[in-house]
Amino acid sequence: MTPIIRETDAIVLDSHDHGESDLIITLYCRDNGRITAIAKGAKKSKRRFVNKLELFSFLQVTLRQRNSNSLALLQEAELHSGFIQLRQNFTKYTAASVIREFTLFAIRDGEEDERFYQLLLWSLHMLNKGEPHLQIVMLFLLRFYDYIGYRPELRHCFSCGISELSSSDFRFNTSTGSLICAKCVRAAGQSGIPLSPGTIKMLESCQHSSLERLHRIKVAESSLYEALNVLHRYGRHVLQRDIISWRMLRKTIRSEMTEWTNYR
Numbered sequence: 001m002t003p004i005i006r007e008t009d010a011i012v013l014d015s016h017d018h019g020e021s022d023l024i025i026t027l028y029c030r031d032n033g034r035i036t037a038i039a040k041g042a043k044k045s046k047r048r049f050v051n052k053l054e055l056f057s058f059l060q061v062t063l064r065q066r067n068s069n070s071l072a073l074l075q076e077a078e079l080h081s082g083f084i085q086l087r088q089n090f091t092k093y094t095a096a097s098v099i100r101e102f103t104l105f106a107i108r109d110g111e112e113d114e115r116f117y118q119l120l121l122w123s124l125h126m127l128n129k130g131e132p133h134l135q136i137v138m139l140f141l142l143r144f145y146d147y148i149g150y151r152p153e154l155r156h157c158f159s160c161g162i163s164e165l166s167s168s169d170f171r172f173n174t175s176t177g178s179l180i181c182a183k184c185v186r187a188a189g190q191s192g193i194p195l196s197p198g199t200i201k202m203l204e205s206c207q208h209s210s211l212e213r214l215h216r217i218k219v220a221e222s223s224l225y226e227a228l229n230v231l232h233r234y235g236r237h238v239l240q241r242d243i244i245s246w247r248m249l250r251k252t253i254r255s256e257m258t259e260w261t262n263y264r
């Protein structure tokens with residue numbers, strides 16, 4: 001049988017030891033989505049993959065598979081970018097780790113989405129460049145839910161359909177992934193996390209903005225925290241688990257307050 005050879009760009013999401021000399025690598029590829037591959041001899045012969053298989057590295061890879069069900073062999077890897085800043089700065093690393101964890105929990109091997117690949121690459125690039133880390137995490141999550149089929153509905157109350165944001169008090173219901181108005185909360189005994197009209201508008205415009213313009217959107221600090229809280233709690237519902245690195249991200253909030261203000 002002729003082996004399948006693939007050449008594609010990819011981001012390293014995970015890496016662990018396999019035996020004495022090999023590494024098992026999880027990649028998110030431009031053309032093939034998430035793939036697990038074995039890098040033979042990567043631990044012993046450092047020369048072949050030197051500094052290339054670190055977390056978050058952006059590579060061009062050559063993958064070889066006997067058939068579509070077999071474990072891929074990582075034949076070659078060329079470094080496009082090591083995103084070195086992500087590994088040298090605690091705040092950036094933490095934000096990238098949150099993004100990585102959401103990705104690993106939500107996306108399985110074989111699942112591919114070019115939009116998601118672009119979002120992942122954009123997020124790591126923005127963090128590496130020094131864009132405000134909390135804002136990048138917030139923007140990533142907003143798009144991420146969309147691409148995995150859980151787009152937050154932010155236009156109207158899912159129960160009664162009311163959409164006049166200024167005239168109603170809205171909440172976000174994580175079970176439905178939608179807004180619910182205060183009237184329906186009272187009437188139907190539903191619950192939700194309060195969301196101010198300003199934050200709803202900001203999130204909605206971020207949903208519609210192109211990736212190229214996304215980081216230019218000005219987000220007020222109070223809206224950012226409000227949005228992060230909702231998106232994090234929505235993630236708990238969608239993934240049915242906690243995001244371990246979120247605790248570390250929370251630690252960066254206070255220490256970053258001064259730096260955060262300086263970004264504006």
Ligand SMILES: [Zn+2]
Nearest residue numbers: 157160181184
């Ligand atoms: Zn309603």
